Amino acid sequence: MLIATDRAVSGWMAGRWRSSTAATLHPRPELSVRPLSVTHLDVTVMHHLMRGCVGARRRRRGTHRGIEACSVPKVLYEKRGEIAFITINRPEKRNAIDTETDDLLFRAWCEFRDDPEVRLAILTGAGDQAFCAGADLSSHVDGWLEGGPGLGRSLLDRGFAGGITRGLHRTTKPIIAALNGWVIGGGIELALACDIRVAADDIQFGFYHMRRGMHFADGGIVRLVNTCGVGIAMELELMGEPITAERAKEVHLVNRIVPRAELMSTVEDMAAKILRNPRAAVESAKETILEVAGRPLDDQLRLECLYGYSTMGNPEIVDRKNAFLAKEAP
Known part of the structure; x- marks a missing residue:
């Protein structure tokens, strides 16, 4: 159902997978991932977090459901030395997070947290249109509308985007967000859950969730207040308007803005400077x-x-x- 663009996915995969068979998942307790050998990176381990393999099981908010087989991974997890590169891989949906992607991000964050060889994560989105467009409305909203008055209490233990906004937010390992495109709705909450945010200079932040009758519920308001102050949080959240990268930098929503071509090199340089310090x-x-x-x-x-x-x-x-x-x- 969700096939990413050939240029975005096949180009990415061509240099990293040895073959399509090498990307087969090997289930293990709680995390269905398999380290893959990579031909051109001596110290890289690739974890292919796919929609699943036949018979694999997953956990989602207290329930267990089977994962259907799919040829395109929705989340990419790559280890290079002490850095984990996590990529939301739904460019055709502006990297919106459906329930399946949410589960895969949960596994990725757990893998990152529990791996003693990894010290830092870099999070980005596939393609060049969006970092993350927030929750995929086709899979999330109906469940929320049917949740009743106890909905919020039922979601306290695990927030959005795999729980990194609430629940898994206490990891002490640094997370840097490379904001490569539009950051919309829950994507803003995800970006704010990261410790450092670097934005391409041509992106925008869209607070459009307010126009649909919803305000932040997964750390967005809390982190806006803590990061930008009450006045800015009021302006951005209540108006529901988009803002440029320059405005985001002005109100401290992002740490740096850089030309798009320099985004990943800037983030990796920042990561290297963090990693040179004692863990x-x-x-x-x-x-x-x-x-x-x-x-x-x-x-x-x-x-x-x-x-x-x-x-x-x-x-x-x-x-x-x-x-x-x-x-x-x-």
């Missing part, structure tokens, strides 16, 4: 920032002190201190 310090710093946000000053100072000095037991600090002093020695 314990990076993860503790992220956790500290998230913990202190919105708290009273005295609580913030106490938490910063406790978290910051807890890293001093890391033996890597001694090694790096000695290396620095050796360079400074006359």
Whole structure:
């Protein structure tokens, strides 16, 4: 039913799959993925998160349903060294997230969280039209409308986009969003759930969900307030208008805007600079920032002190201190 464009998918896959048979899923507990060998990247492991293989099972919000076979993956998960590249692969739907893609993202985020060899994730969308257009209305809205008054309570444990907006949001590993196209509705919530956002200079953010009678419910309002402030959150959410990348940078919705051709190289350079720092310090710093946000000053100072000095037991600090002093020695 959902076939991506030949240029976007076949070109991407041609350089990474050895053959169509190499992409066959190998089920294992809780995560139906299989590491694939890649011909041109010595240290790359590709996880082909497909719609499923015959007989595979998946978990979705407390239920188990079989996954139908499909030739096109909706989520791509690629390991290159210490970085996991996660790509929403529905360019023909502007990378809107249907229930199936939501489940595959849940698996991808769990894989990222639990893999000790991976320290950082880069999230983007396939193609050049959209990063993510939010929830696929054809698969989500009917279920929400039929959910009744207990709908919100039933969804508390797992938010949107595989739960990274709520539920799996506590991972201490950094996540960078490479915003390569339109960011719409729940796609904004997904982008805000990432720690750093870099946008191509020609993209826009669409708050069109308000025009359809819905406001953010999966972290969008909370993170808009924390990131942009109450006034900007009110303006963007209540008006339901699109904004440019320049305006997004102005209100701190994104960290940087760069020419489209430089987007991925910029994000990968930022990732490399994060990875050169000791893992314990990076993860503790992220956790500290998230913990202190919105708290009273005295609580913030106490938490910063406790978290910051807890890293001093890391033996890597001694090694790096000695290396620095050796360079400074006359």
